[in-house]
Amino acid sequence: MKPFQEIKKSFLVSAWFMFLTFPIMVIRVNTVENMVEWRWKNMLLIGVGSFFLSFVWRYLIKRRDVGKKKIGIGKTQKTPLIQRIIKERRILVPTLILVSVFALVFPFIFSLYQTNIMITGLIYVMLGLGLNIVVGLAGLLDLGYVAFYAVGAYVYALLNHHFGLGFWAVLPIGAGVGAFFGILLGFPVLRLRGDYLAIVTLGFGEIIRLILENWNEFSFGPSGIANISRPSFFGIDFSVHNATIYIYYIMIGLVLFTIFVVNRLQDSRIGRAWIALREDEVACQAMGIDKRATKLTAFALGATWAGMAGVIFAAKTTFINPACFTIWESIIILCIVVLGGMGSIIGVIVGSLVLILLPEYLRAFSEYRMLIFGSVLVLMMVFRPGGIISDVRRTYHFEGLEKQ
Amino acid sequence: MEYFAELFLGGLTRGSIYALIALGYTMVYGIIGLINFAHGEIYMIGAFTALIVASVLTLQGWNHIAILVIASIVAVIYSSAYGYTAEKLAYKPLRRAPRLSALISAIGLSLFLQNYVLLAQTSDFLPFPSLIPEFKFNEPYEHIISSSEIVILTATTIVMVVLTFLIKFTKIGKAMRATAQDRNMAMLLGVDVDKVISITFIIGSATAALGGVLIASHIGQINFYIGFIAGIKAFVAAVLGGIGSIPGAVLGSLVLGWTESFFTGYVSSDYEDVFAFLFLVFILIFRPAGLLGRSETEKV
Numbered sequence: 001m002k003p004f005q006e007i008k009k010s011f012l013v014s015a016w017f018m019f020l021t022f023p024i025m026v027i028r029v030n031t032v033e034n035m036v037e038w039r040w041k042n043m044l045l046i047g048v049g050s051f052f053l054s055f056v057w058r059y060l061i062k063r064r065d066v067g068k069k070k071i072g073i074g075k076t077q078k079t080p081l082i083q084r085i086i087k088e089r090r091i092l093v094p095t096l097i098l099v100s101v102f103a104l105v106f107p108f109i110f111s112l113y114q115t116n117i118m119i120t121g122l123i124y125v126m127l128g129l130g131l132n133i134v135v136g137l138a139g140l141l142d143l144g145y146v147a148f149y150a151v152g153a154y155v156y157a158l159l160n161h162h163f164g165l166g167f168w169a170v171l172p173i174g175a176g177v178g179a180f181f182g183i184l185l186g187f188p189v190l191r192l193r194g195d196y197l198a199i200v201t202l203g204f205g206e207i208i209r210l211i212l213e214n215w216n217e218f219s220f221g222p223s224g225i226a227n228i229s230r231p232s233f234f235g236i237d238f239s240v241h242n243a244t245i246y247i248y249y250i251m252i253g254l255v256l257f258t259i260f261v262v263n264r265l266q267d268s269r270i271g272r273a274w275i276a277l278r279e280d281e282v283a284c285q286a287m288g289i290d291k292r293a294t295k296l297t298a299f300a301l302g303a304t305w306a307g308m309a310g311v312i313f314a315a316k317t318t319f320i321n322p323a324c325f326t327i328w329e330s331i332i333i334l335c336i337v338v339l340g341g342m343g344s345i346i347g348v349i350v351g352s353l354v355l356i357l358l359p360e361y362l363r364a365f366s367e368y369r370m371l372i373f374g375s376v377l378v379l380m381m382v383f384r385p386g387g388i389i390s391d392v393r394r395t396y397h398f399e400g401l402e403k404q
Numbered sequence: 405m406e407y408f409a410e411l412f413l414g415g416l417t418r419g420s421i422y423a424l425i426a427l428g429y430t431m432v433y434g435i436i437g438l439i440n441f442a443h444g445e446i447y448m449i450g451a452f453t454a455l456i457v458a459s460v461l462t463l464q465g466w467n468h469i470a471i472l473v474i475a476s477i478v479a480v481i482y483s484s485a486y487g488y489t490a491e492k493l494a495y496k497p498l499r500r501a502p503r504l505s506a507l508i509s510a511i512g513l514s515l516f517l518q519n520y521v522l523l524a525q526t527s528d529f530l531p532f533p534s535l536i537p538e539f540k541f542n543e544p545y546e547h548i549i550s551s552s553e554i555v556i557l558t559a560t561t562i563v564m565v566v567l568t569f570l571i572k573f574t575k576i577g578k579a580m581r582a583t584a585q586d587r588n589m590a591m592l593l594g595v596d597v598d599k600v601i602s603i604t605f606i607i608g609s610a611t612a613a614l615g616g617v618l619i620a621s622h623i624g625q626i627n628f629y630i631g632f633i634a635g636i637k638a639f640v641a642a643v644l645g646g647i648g649s650i651p652g653a654v655l656g657s658l659v660l661g662w663t664e665s666f667f668t669g670y671v672s673s674d675y676e677d678v679f680a681f682l683f684l685v686f687i688l689i690f691r692p693a694g695l696l697g698r699s700e701t702e703k704v
Contacts, residue, residue, distance in 0.1 A: 020485055023478070024452060025524045029459035036460055042524070061497060141504065188685055191692045195439055198507075199643045200688060202636070203681035214674040327636075331511055338508045371519040377512025382497045385505040 006055065014051035021046050064383055103252055107245040115248050117360045119316055122251040123309050124352040128336040129258050129345065130305025135334065136343035137271060138298035139278025141198040143330050144185070144205025148178045148303040150325035152310020154212065157225040157320055167231035167315050171308060178307020179300040186299035190292055193281070205330055213322040224321025228314050247316050254312070258305060262345060265301070274298055275343075339380055341387030350388050410548050411669040412662070417553045417622075419661025420560035424615030425638035426645070426653040427567065428487075428608025434584040434648035435604050437503065441510035442490055443612060444635020445517035448628065450483035450613025451532075451620040452521055458533050472535040472621070479613045486517075487609025488602055496598070514632070521628040529627045532620040552622045559618060563611055564654060571650065576603060584648070640684050646697020655695055 025042040029035075107115045127149060134142045152174040159165040159173065189200050212219045219225075230243040231250060238246055265271045273294045276284040285291050314320050332355065340351020355373075362369045380387075425447050432440045454475040461471045494513045498506045536552040571577035582590040583600045591597050619634075620626045637660065645656025660680060667679045687695065 016489070020482070020489060021524075023456045023482060024449070024521060027456050027460065028525060029456055029463075029530075034463055036463060064497075135504075141507075188689050192688060193692075195433070195647060196643060196688055196692060196694075198439065199639060200685055203640065203684055206636075207678050207681050210675065210678045214678075335508060335511065338504055342504070367523060368519075370515060371523065374512045374514070374516030374519060378494045378509050378516065381501070381505045381509035381512065382494070385498070385501045 006058075009058075010051050010054040013054040014047045017050040018043055018047045060383060107248050112241055112244055115244055116316075117357065119244070119248050119251050120360075121353050121356045122248075122255050123313055123316070124333065124336060124356045125255050125349050126251075126258050126305055126309045126312075127333045128340065128348040128352040129255075129262050130302045130309070131333050132337050132343065132345070132348050133262065133265070133274070133305075134298050134302035135337050136348070137266065137278065138274040138295065140295065140298060141195070142201045142299075142302070143198050143327070143334065144201035144203070144208075145302070145306060145333050146325045146327065146329040147185070147205040147208040148181055148306035149310040149313070149329065150208055150212065150322070151181050151303075152178050152307035153314040153320045153324070154219060154225075154310075155307070156311040156314040157228050158219070160228050160314075161225055166229065167311070171311050174307040174311035175304045176307070178303040178305075178310070181307075182300040182303025183296055185303075186296045190295055202327065202330070205325075205327055209322050209325050209327075212325075219322070222321060222323070224319060224323075226319045228318045228320070230318060231315050244316075247312065251312065254308065259345060259349075266345075270294065270297055335377060339377070339387055341389045344387070344389055347387050347389035354388070406548060407669070411665045413549045413553060414669075415662035415665030416658065417556050417661070418665060419641075419658035420557060421615050421619045421657075422634075422638050422641045422661055423654045423657035424560060424563065424611045424618075425634055426642040426657045427650065428612045429639055429642040430645070430647055430650060430653040431580075431604050431608050433642070434650075435580065435587075435601060436495070436499070438495060438506045439510065439639070440495075440605075440608075441507065441635070442494070442514040442517060443608065444631035444633075444638070445514050446483050446487050446490070446609045446631070447612040447616045447634055448626070448631025449486050449517065449521065449616075450479040450609075451616035451626045451630065452525065452628075453482045453613075454479035454617040454620065455530060455532050455626060458535060462533050468535050468537060471533075472617075475535070476614060476617045479617050480610045483609040483613030483616070484606040487605040487612075490517075491602060491605040496601075514635075518628055518632065525628065527628060529625045531625050532623070534624060535621045550622075552618075556618045556622060559614065563614060567607070567611070567650070570607075576600070580604060637680075640680065643694055644684055644687055646694030649694070649696045652694055652696035659695070 022043065025046060026039050028037040028039065030037065106118060110118075127145070131142065131145050134140050134145070155174045155177050156167070156170045159170050165173075185201065185204050189197050192200060213222050215221070230238065230240075231247060232238070233246060273284070273289045276287065276289060277291065277294050277298075281291065284294075313324075317324075336352040336355050337348055338351075339355060340349070341347025359369045359373060362372065365372070425443065428443050428446070429440060432438060432443070457478045458471050458475040461474065466474075490513055494509045495506060498509055534552075536555050538546075539551045539554065542549070542551050542554060571580060579590070579595045579600050580603070582593070582595055583597055587597055590600075615634075620630075638657070641657040641660045642653045643656070644660055645652030645654070647653075660683075663683050664676050664680055668676050671679075691697075
């Protein structure tokens, strides 16, 4: 298109945005002193900013559409770079060694603060991998995943508070109770699909949070539970510093365990049943897969990891209250799975580290970080809907056909 | 009996506000099958715009009713503009993408809009000027139904009638129904689907904005977070009635409003939301497609 038309278009866009943001960006009413503040500078910024950004936007959209057409014509799709790296043993093995060495020495190089952030990141890796079973593999959109996380955390907090049970004793209990709640949720929603499922799971998450908030005798209400004990090592209690490092290593171990289990599950009979369920429910049933059992195991196994992650969360922060488990947590975990690449383990790991660590390091712009987070989500979906590292489907390659 | 009437009318008011928001959800869902997560934010922006306009005009010493009318009109215009822009930027490029991507995009947009208002305005609760006058004729019944409730009920009824007319009898309404039934077929028959989708977003946003203005002047304060909670409630209402069906959204909203109102009035206000959600689960177990939704048999 001619440059003149492009400029005219951008000019219109910028005028539109100046109009759109006028009341909210420009006027601010001070209701206490009854003063109106006019901030014309903001309007100028919006105008100039949207003028230039609209060029970038249109360029990117055009490039995206060209890319799509190429695929449509039938040119072979390149395997993504990262997937090729994973397949290449020569690169994979040294990278793995490097990453594991880095992970092992991490708490000794960096400060306690950094280690704490990393633990949070790893907890979300676990949550992401758990939700990946439900959403990524089985294709059941779960917006109330945080409920199981809350259940795990409260199981540990309450058992610790009332009976003085330790971390290691509660970890399997938390996982079990998580699974139980997963099945509890799974039963009523067996018949629902798609968006009905999403809203019921969302409701389930809210129900759990509201009960925890209001049932004072049971859960101590909004004030939460404090002084939860940290994990001990064969009866030895650590100082705060050492305990954090200890939790870090527990977390590394558990994440490795999770990766191992999820990886094995994916290739198992039940994993393939999940994928079949995700692709087509009717066809899946026609192939003789028990829909009920498959869905319930997906919910139960997903919830198990959330329960465990909850126990660790409670042990790490030593204080929990219902406000830790709002629906935004569920949404962030869902975003981890989708942004990282649904169904791909490496994608989920990268996604959670990016989503949790990035906002922590963006604290310099702490005011704007949620704004940036929101726009990154939109932009990612528009320009890279498969996620950072998308799952590659197993396909058969017919070498001979291509040469003809 | 009077207490019952009070709860009944309270629930009706609540339900009609939910209905104004739920309409946007259900119409958008009916046409493009997307849960427009940012819809609550559009409602919040409507309320905020009205607040800003109303405050500025109050300082100039305008008449209350004139302010109410102007603020509502400006709010409706701006919310529609936001709805339109949101569709163009965050949903249109994802028309052919998987549904989860569009949902995540909607969540991102919701987060963005919330923080945009938070940063540009404030995180505090702002007092909303009470613009709806006290009616003289209503004085003896004031303890049962307040004047603002009368205004809300009247306004909602008018909107519903106009909307029903629009969808049943106008050309664009026909185009919308056609697009909802089968987008590709509608396209083949010469319906400008992109335009229809834009108009759907505009109508949905406009009714949400009206709901925002009415509820804000009824309750008397707003902040940047109101959209999220109202959005979830309205979404529950839309699903309860059968998502995609417009009478369903209204019925679902009224049922939800009454449920909440009676539960709060007779049982306890702590577990109001828990009960609302449990009720939803209960209904969906017996009618998996909502109250008025038709469960479609899947063709293979």
